[in-house]
Amino acid sequence: MTNTLTGSHHSTPSMEEAELILERCNDLAAITSRPDTMERVHLSPEHAAANAQVAEWMREAGLSTWQDAAGNQCGRLEGSEPGLPALLLGSHIDTVPDAGRYDGMLGVLLAIQVADRIQRSGIPLPFALEVVAFSDEEGTRFGMALLGSRALSGTWKKEWWDLTDKDGITLAEAFTDFGLDPARLPGAFRRPENYVGYLEAHIEQGPYLEDAGRQLAVVTSIAGARRFNLTMTGHAGHAGGTPYDRRRDALVGASELVIEVERLSKEYGVIGTVGRLQAFPGGVNVIPGRVEFSLDLRAEFDADRDDCLRLLMNTANEIAARRNLVFAAKEIYRADATLCDPQLQLAITAGIQLTGDTEPMAFWSRAGHDGMAVADLTRIAMLFIRCRGGVSHHPDEHVKKKDVAAALDAFENAVLAVAVTSGTPVRLAP
Amino acid sequence: MTNTLTGSHHSTPSMEEAELILERCNDLAAITSRPDTMERVHLSPEHAAANAQVAEWMREAGLSTWQDAAGNQCGRLEGSEPGLPALLLGSHIDTVPDAGRYDGMLGVLLAIQVADRIQRSGIPLPFALEVVAFSDEEGTRFGMALLGSRALSGTWKKEWWDLTDKDGITLAEAFTDFGLDPARLPGAFRRPENYVGYLEAHIEQGPYLEDAGRQLAVVTSIAGARRFNLTMTGHAGHAGGTPYDRRRDALVGASELVIEVERLSKEYGVIGTVGRLQAFPGGVNVIPGRVEFSLDLRAEFDADRDDCLRLLMNTANEIAARRNLVFAAKEIYRADATLCDPQLQLAITAGIQLTGDTEPMAFWSRAGHDGMAVADLTRIAMLFIRCRGGVSHHPDEHVKKKDVAAALDAFENAVLAVAVTSGTPVRLAP
Numbered sequence: 120m121t122n123t124l125t126g127s128h129h130s131t132p133s134m135e136e137a138e139l140i141l142e143r144c145n146d147l148a149a150i151t152s153r154p155d156t157m158e159r160v161h162l163s164p165e166h167a168a169a170n171a172q173v174a175e176w177m178r179e180a181g182l183s184t185w186q187d188a189a190g191n192q193c194g195r196l197e198g199s200e201p202g203l204p205a206l207l208l209g210s211h212i213d214t215v216p217d218a219g220r221y222d223g224m225l226g227v228l229l230a231i232q233v234a235d236r237i238q239r240s241g242i243p244l245p246f247a248l249e250v251v252a253f254s255d256e257e258g259t260r261f262g263m264a265l266l267g268s269r270a271l272s273g274t275w276k277k278e279w280w281d282l283t284d285k286d287g288i289t290l291a292e293a294f295t296d297f298g299l300d301p302a303r304l305p306g307a308f309r310r311p312e313n314y315v316g317y318l319e320a321h322i323e324q325g326p327y328l329e330d331a332g333r334q335l336a337v338v339t340s341i342a343g344a345r346r347f348n349l350t351m352t353g354h355a356g357h358a359g360g361t362p363y364d365r366r367r368d369a370l371v372g373a374s375e376l377v378i379e380v381e382r383l384s385k386e387y388g389v390i391g392t393v394g395r396l397q398a399f400p401g402g403v404n405v406i407p408g409r410v411e412f413s414l415d416l417r418a419e420f421d422a423d424r425d426d427c428l429r430l431l432m433n434t435a436n437e438i439a440a441r442r443n444l445v446f447a448a449k450e451i452y453r454a455d456a457t458l459c460d461p462q463l464q465l466a467i468t469a470g471i472q473l474t475g476d477t478e479p480m481a482f483w484s485r486a487g488h489d490g491m492a493v494a495d496l497t498r499i500a501m502l503f504i505r506c507r508g509g510v511s512h513h514p515d516e517h518v519k520k521k522d523v524a525a526a527l528d529a530f531e532n533a534v535l536a537v538a539v540t541s542g543t544p545v546r547l548a549p
Numbered sequence: 550m551t552n553t554l555t556g557s558h559h560s561t562p563s564m565e566e567a568e569l570i571l572e573r574c575n576d577l578a579a580i581t582s583r584p585d586t587m588e589r590v591h592l593s594p595e596h597a598a599a600n601a602q603v604a605e606w607m608r609e610a611g612l613s614t615w616q617d618a619a620g621n622q623c624g625r626l627e628g629s630e631p632g633l634p635a636l637l638l639g640s641h642i643d644t645v646p647d648a649g650r651y652d653g654m655l656g657v658l659l660a661i662q663v664a665d666r667i668q669r670s671g672i673p674l675p676f677a678l679e680v681v682a683f684s685d686e687e688g689t690r691f692g693m694a695l696l697g698s699r700a701l702s703g704t705w706k707k708e709w710w711d712l713t714d715k716d717g718i719t720l721a722e723a724f725t726d727f728g729l730d731p732a733r734l735p736g737a738f739r740r741p742e743n744y745v746g747y748l749e750a751h752i753e754q755g756p757y758l759e760d761a762g763r764q765l766a767v768v769t770s771i772a773g774a775r776r777f778n779l780t781m782t783g784h785a786g787h788a789g790g791t792p793y794d795r796r797r798d799a800l801v802g803a804s805e806l807v808i809e810v811e812r813l814s815k816e817y818g819v820i821g822t823v824g825r826l827q828a829f830p831g832g833v834n835v836i837p838g839r840v841e842f843s844l845d846l847r848a849e850f851d852a853d854r855d856d857c858l859r860l861l862m863n864t865a866n867e868i869a870a871r872r873n874l875v876f877a878a879k880e881i882y883r884a885d886a887t888l889c890d891p892q893l894q895l896a897i898t899a900g901i902q903l904t905g906d907t908e909p910m911a912f913w914s915r916a917g918h919d920g921m922a923v924a925d926l927t928r929i930a931m932l933f934i935r936c937r938g939g940v941s942h943h944p945d946e947h948v949k950k951k952d953v954a955a956a957l958d959a960f961e962n963a964v965l966a967v968a969v970t971s972g973t974p975v976r977l978a979p
Contacts, residue, residue, distance in 0.1 A: 215832040216830040216831060216835070217785065217830035217835075257834070258834075262833065323790065324787040324789065324791075325789070325790035326790075326792065344789070344834075354940075354943065355942060356942055356943055357754040357755075357941035357942040358845050358916075358942075359820060359916035359917065360753065360755035360915050360916050361754075361940075362756065365756060368822075370807055370823055373804075374805075374807040375808060377801055378801060378808070384793075390789060392788035392834070392835075392836055393828075393837075394800075394831065394837060395831045395832065395833055396800055396827070397826070397828070398825060398842075400586075400645065400942075402645040402689060402942065403688065403692060403776055403825055403843040403881075404687070404688075404694075404776070404824055404917070404942070405646070406824065407823075407824060415789075415833055415834050451833075485787075486787055487789065487834075509786070511787035512785060512786060512788075512834070513784065
C-alpha cells in the first residue's frame with residue numbers, strides 16, 4: 120500500500136464508493152415526512168429513522184455509535200491508541216422544506232466513507248475520528264438554526280427550550296416526544312481538549328465552481344447571517360367596502376419592504392432574502408390585516424451586513440408610518456463571520472491538490488454551516504463540492520459522481536494531511 | 550292595529566326584537582371552526598349546525614322549513630292563500646376567515662324577524678314570504694363565491710364540482726360529506742314564475758352612512774367583481790449560494806405586482822385587492838420559487854374594471870419577463886354590475902322613510918352580495934345598515950342596536966310596500 124499523501128490509489132474504487140454514497144443519499148431522501156417532496160425536520164419520526172440508518176452505516180464502517188443527548192448521531196473510530204483527542208468530521212441530516220438530497224447528507228456520508236477507508240487501511244492515526252450527523256442545521260422546524268452543533272459545542276441557551284414549531288410544540292416538548300430528556304442535554308456538550316479540529320465536506324450551493332470548471336474548493340470563511348421574523352400589522356377589512364384612504368393594508372406595506380430588501384442588499388454588496396411571507400387572514404376579498412415574513416441577511420463582512428440592516432429597519436418603519444401600519448422585527452438567529460483555521464485550510468488544500476487540481480479555488484461561503492457553531496469548540500475547515508447550476512434547497516440539487524469520488528479522495532487526504540502536520544508521525548500499516 | 554305603512558308602531562318592541570337579533574348573531578358566532586376567531590365555511594360541520602339553529606328560529610317564527618339540495622336553509626310563510634309566488638328575503642350564513650358576526654347573518658335574522666312580525670300581525674299578503682340563509686356567499690372554502698345563491702337561481706355550472714378546497718377535497722365530495730347528493734342539485738333550482746322579487750338587508754361594509762350620520766340606505770346597484778388566482782413561478786434556491794444575477798425570486802416579482810395593483814387601481818377609480826399571498830417553499834433561507842396569490846377587482850362600471858385588469862395583466866407579464874419568472878392568472882369568479890330593480894328600490898326607500906329618515910341615502914355597493922346571483926332568477930333590491938367605522942370582514946365588525954331596530958322596521962315596511970304596490974290590495978287583519 121502506498122502512502123495516500125503521495126497520490127490517489129483509489130481511481131477505480133473511488134468511483135464505486137461514490138456510487139455507494141449517491142445510493143445512500145437516495146436512501147436518506149426516501150425518509151421524508153411528505154410523500155411528494157423531501158422534508159425531514161429536527162426531532163421528527165423521520166429524524167429518528169435517518170439516525171438509525173446512519174448509525175447502521177457507521178457500524179458497517181467499523182465505528183462505535185451513539186445518539187447524543189441532543190439527537191446528534193455519532194460514531195467513533197479510535198486512533199493509534201484508545202481515548203485520543205478526536206478529529207471531528209461531519210455535517211447535518213435535517214432539511215429545508217422541498218429540499219434536495221445532498222445538502223448536509225453528502226458531507227455525513229463522505230465522512231463515514233473516509234472513516235471506512237482509514238479503518239480498512241489500518242493506518243494508525245495520532246487522533247481518533249469522530250463522525251457526527253447533526254440533528255439540526257437548517258432551523259426549519261423551530262426557526263433557530265444550528266441546534267445540533269450548538270449543543271455539541273456547549274453553546275446552548277436555556278431560552279431555546281421555549282421555541283415553538285408551527286403547531287405550537289415547544290423545543291422541550293419535542294425533545295421529550297423524541298425520547299430525549301432536556302435535563303440531560305449537558306451530556307451532549309463536548310470539551311475542547313478532546314478535539315483537534317473539525318472538517319466538513321459540503322456542496323457549494325453556489326455557481327462559482329461550475330462557472331470555473333472546477334470540482335472542489337477550500338473554504339476561507341463562512342459568512343455571518345442574521346435572521347428575523349418580521350410582522351407588518353394593519354387592519355383587515357372588506358375589500359369592497361373600505362376606501363383607499365382608510366385602508367391599512369399590511370400586504371402592500373410588506374411588499375414595499377420586500378423590494379427594498381433586494382434593492383438595498385444589492386447596493387451594500389449584501390445578500391438579503393425574504394424566504395417566508397404569508398398574508399392573514401387570507402380571504403380573497405379581505406384586505407390583509409397582518410403579514411408575517413422573514414428576513415435573512417448575510418455578507419462576507421459583518422459591518423456591511425449590519426449597515427444594510429440598519430437602513431432596512433429605518434425603511435420598514437418609514438413604510439409603516441406612511442401607511443398607518445405597525446412594523447416589528449424579532450431577531451431569531453445571529454452568527455458573525457467564522458474564519459476557517461489556516462492550518463486546516465492547508466490540509467484541505469493539500470487534499471484537493473492530490474486529486475490533480477494543483478491550484479485549488481478558495482472562497483468564502485455565502486451559506487451558513489455547522490462549522491459556525493463548532494468553531495466555538497475547536498478549529499474548523501471546509502471542503503466545497505461543485506453542484507449543478509449552483510442549485511440547492513431545491514429538488515433539482517445535483518452532484519456528479521466523479522465529483523463525489525474526487526471529494527472522497529480529497530477529504531481522506533485532508534485527514535491524513537492533518538495527521539502529518541500534527542507533529543506525530545503517521546505510521547503506515549504494513 | 551294600524552297599517553304599518555302609515556308609521557312605525559314598533560318603537561319599544563323594535564328595540565326588544567333588535568336585542569333578540571343581536572343575541573342570535575352572538576349565538577351564530579359561537580358556531581365556529583376555530584376557537585379564537587370566527588370562521589364558518591361552506592359544507593362544514595359548523596355550516597350544518599348553523600342551518601339547524603336557523604331552522605329552529607324559522608319554525609319559532611311560524612315558517613315551514615327545509616334544507617334545499619344545495620345546503621341553503623329555507624323557510625316559508627304562506628300568503629293570503631297557499632301556493633302564491635313568494636317574495637324572497639335573505640342573506641348568507643357563511644363567513645370569511647377571522648370574520649365579524651353581522652356580515653350576512655344580520656340579514657338572515659332580520660328576514661326571520663320580519664316574517665315573524667307578518668305572521669303575528671296576521672296581515673294576509675298577496676304573496677308568500679320565503680326566507681333563505683344562503684350556504685355560501687363568501688367563497689372562502691372553494692374560492693368561488695355565491696355557490697348557494699347560484700344554485701337557488703339555477704345558474705350552476707358543472708365544472709364547479711371539481712373545485713377543491715385547501716385540503717384537496719372537491720366540491721362534489723364536500724356535498725356528499727355534508728349528506729347532500731350532487732345528482733339531486735337541480736332540485737334546488739327555483740323557477741322565476743314562483744317569485745315576485747328578492748329583498749336583502751346587509752351591513753354597509755363601508756363608511757359612507759357613518760360619515761353622513763345616517764342609519765340606513767337604499768342600494769342602487771352592486772359592483773361587478775372579478776377574481777383571480779395568480780401564480781408567479783421562479784426557482785427556489787439557497788438564499789446564500791445564489792448570486793443576484795442568477796436569482797429567479799418569485800416573491801420579489803409578486804411584490805412588485807401587489808404594489809402595481811394598488812397604484813393602477815387608484816388611477817382607474819377601481820378597487821383592487823390582493824387578499825391572499827403565500828411564498829413557497831417558505832424556508833427562511835430559501836429563495837421563494839413560487840408565490841400563490843389572489844386578485845379581486847371591482848368598480849361601479851365594468852368597463853373601468855376591465856381596462857384596469859388588462860393593464861395589470863400586461864404589467865404582470867412585464868415583471869415576469871424582466872425577472873425570468875412565469876406569471877399565470879386563472880379567473881375564478883366574474884360578476885358584472887347588477888342593477889337593483891327601480892320599483893323594489895322605491896319599496897326600500899318607503900320603508901326607510903317610515904322610520905323618520907325622509908330623504909334616504911342611495912348609493913352603489915362596493916361589496917358583492919347574494920343578490921348578484923338571485924338577479925338571474927328575479928328582480929332584487931337591498932337595504933344597507935350602518936356599521937361602525939365601515940369595518941367588515943374583521944372581528945371588530947359592529948352595529949348599533951338602534952340601527953338594527955330601525956332596519957327591522959324599514960325592512961318590514963318595505964315588504965308591506967311591495968305588497969301595496971303589487972296591485973293586490975293588502976287586507977288588514979281584523
